[in-house]
Amino acid sequence: MAANEDSGSFSKTSSESGNDLPIFSAENLQCNLKVIYYSRTFLSIIGGVIAGILGLTGLMGFVVYFLIMALTSLGLAAKAKFSINSYFDYWNRIVFEGFLGGLMSFVLFWTFAYDIVHIF
Numbered sequence: 001m002a003a004n005e006d007s008g009s010f011s012k013t014s015s016e017s018g019n020d021l022p023i024f025s026a027e028n029l030q031c032n033l034k035v036i037y038y039s040r041t042f043l044s045i046i047g048g049v050i051a052g053i054l055g056l057t058g059l060m061g062f063v064v065y066f067l068i069m070a071l072t073s074l075g076l077a078a079k080a081k082f083s084i085n086s087y088f089d090y091w092n093r094i095v096f097e098g099f100l101g102g103l104m105s106f107v108l109f110w111t112f113a114y115d116i117v118h119i120f
Contacts, residue, residue, distance in 0.1 A: 024089055032087050036076060037098040043072050044102035045109050052113025065106045069099060 047068040051061045073095050077084060084091045 028087075029089065033093065033097055036094060037101070039076065040069065040072055040098035040102040041105055043068055044106040048106040048109030049113045051106075052110045052115075053117050055114065055118055056110075057114075061110055065103065068106075069102065 044065070047064055051064045056064060076094050080087045080094070084094055088094060
């Protein structure tokens, strides 16, 4: 993840208006969001293949997806040393960013791996 220390992202505050609002670097924020999106997509593909190989069907496959997404969020927060506000403008970006795109990749590779291993 891109650090936001010296690039003017979190170190500057708006002192003219009296509010101490953090100013984020758009480039670093965009880079951090790409890291989240690519991590979720990659782990969704790996999780879908594993769920397909294990032969999970129905809700158990979706439970695996939600567990993978929870572990991904925890891992990304740990990588940010649990100071999420220094890397993102909102804390929920690390939880919900790329969630639905990852779900589509998961279902695609889940059914693909299941079909290859258990049907053919």
